[in-house]
Amino acid sequence: MVKVCVDWFPKTQGFYMDDRLVLQLEVLLKNIKNDWDFTIIITGQGEVRVGKSLLAMQIACYWSYEIEKRYGKKVPFELKTNFVFEGQQLIKQGNYLGVNFTYPALIFDEAGADLEGRKVMTGSTQLVLDYFRECGQYNMLNILVLPEYFDLPKGIALSRSIFLIDVWYNATDEGIFQRGYYNFYSRRSKKWLYLKGKKDLNYSCVKSDFGTRAGQFYRFYPLDKVEYEKMKQEALKHRESHRRNKFMMQRDACIFLLCKEKYDKDIRGKTIMTQQQLGQRLEQLTGIYIDQRTISDCLRRMGAEQEDFSGESE
Numbered sequence: 001m002v003k004v005c006v007d008w009f010p011k012t013q014g015f016y017m018d019d020r021l022v023l024q025l026e027v028l029l030k031n032i033k034n035d036w037d038f039t040i041i042i043t044g045q046g047e048v049r050v051g052k053s054l055l056a057m058q059i060a061c062y063w064s065y066e067i068e069k070r071y072g073k074k075v076p077f078e079l080k081t082n083f084v085f086e087g088q089q090l091i092k093q094g095n096y097l098g099v100n101f102t103y104p105a106l107i108f109d110e111a112g113a114d115l116e117g118r119k120v121m122t123g124s125t126q127l128v129l130d131y132f133r134e135c136g137q138y139n140m141l142n143i144l145v146l147p148e149y150f151d152l153p154k155g156i157a158l159s160r161s162i163f164l165i166d167v168w169y170n171a172t173d174e175g176i177f178q179r180g181y182y183n184f185y186s187r188r189s190k191k192w193l194y195l196k197g198k199k200d201l202n203y204s205c206v207k208s209d210f211g212t213r214a215g216q217f218y219r220f221y222p223l224d225k226v227e228y229e230k231m232k233q234e235a236l237k238h239r240e241s242h243r244r245n246k247f248m249m250q251r252d253a254c255i256f257l258l259c260k261e262k263y264d265k266d267i268r269g270k271t272i273m274t275q276q277q278l279g280q281r282l283e284q285l286t287g288i289y290i291d292q293r294t295i296s297d298c299l300r301r302m303g304a305e306q307e308d309f310s311g312e313s314e
Contacts, residue, residue, distance in 0.1 A: 001216070005065045008222075015220040017062060020210055021184065024163065025059065028141065029066050032103050037136035039161045041190075043149040045168050045203050051179040052167045053109050053228070054221065056143045060105040061222035063141050073102040079223050083107050085235035087128040094131060098138025105141040109232065129153065132160055149190075150198045157194045164190040165215070166203060182215040183208035275299075 002022055006014035028038045040059065044050040064077040076082060082105055084090045090108050097104040149157065149164060164185040170178045185193055186209045193206040275295040283289045
């Protein structure tokens with residue numbers, strides 16, 4: 001372990017980083033000036049609360065410190081500037097940093113919500129993938145933080161990223177969980193890990209490049225921990241609200257289609273299923289009760305409320 005960023009944190013004389021990780025970052029720091037762009041992936045074997053974001057914060061801090069020290073380039077290192085939690089925010093902030101600063105770092109925390117492989121056909125995910133294909137011109141360090149490595153699309157997992165850090169925790173003899181451990185996979189190693197381990201989510205099928213001595217990091221927050229957690233909670237609430245709104249739109253559209261296109265009228269011109277009957281049928285299928293008024297509101301939002309759909313039928 002070596003002390004880094006000593007000048008930025010004189011009270012603690014910096015903080016400790018694993019010397020092997022520092023050597024890997026050294027390679028990136030030497031090459032970034034030659035028109036390169038790098039992406040690091042930090043995962044947690046599918047688990048949460050294991051310290052992924054803290055390690056990402058420490059890496060971004062060290063990177064920003066060294067860029068200023070080596071190249072005399074002042075780059076920001078702030079929560080609101082260098083941390084993003086949503087794809088649209090990533091694109092906006094990435095473009096801002098890339099245009100206005102030289103060799104900045106950007107952390108995409110909770111990246112799995114926009115980059116999971118099963119979502120590659122969604123509009124928002126495609127925008128993020130397009131961004132990563134095009135942002136190389138900015139010469140940035142991008143850090144993707146998400147629970148599961150194997151959920152990433154192949155292009156990000158194999159080609160776009162330079163190495164993978166997979167964070168995990170240990171347990172003492174007394175059963176107390178201890179954070180602060182990780183395995184390191186180079187570009188070649190993470191490729192084989194993805195190809196061999198994806199089917200069974202097996203992180204043990206390929207050995208870490210650090211060997212039997214796992215990488216370590218300590219509980220040191222370069223930025224305010226309380227403010228970071230508040231930012232993250234607000235971002236997650238916003239994402240959940242957006243998800244609920246999207247589901248409501250999908251529900252309204254389904255009810256509209258059922259009422260207007262399938263159960264509107266039979267060949268005699270008479271309504272086959274009333275709103276109340278539709279609500280009862282949906283409850284039978286899903287176990288979720290939807291009353292007639294809710295269905296009426298759905299139709300109204302879709303601009304389809306007609307006299308025929310007052311809830312009465314012959």
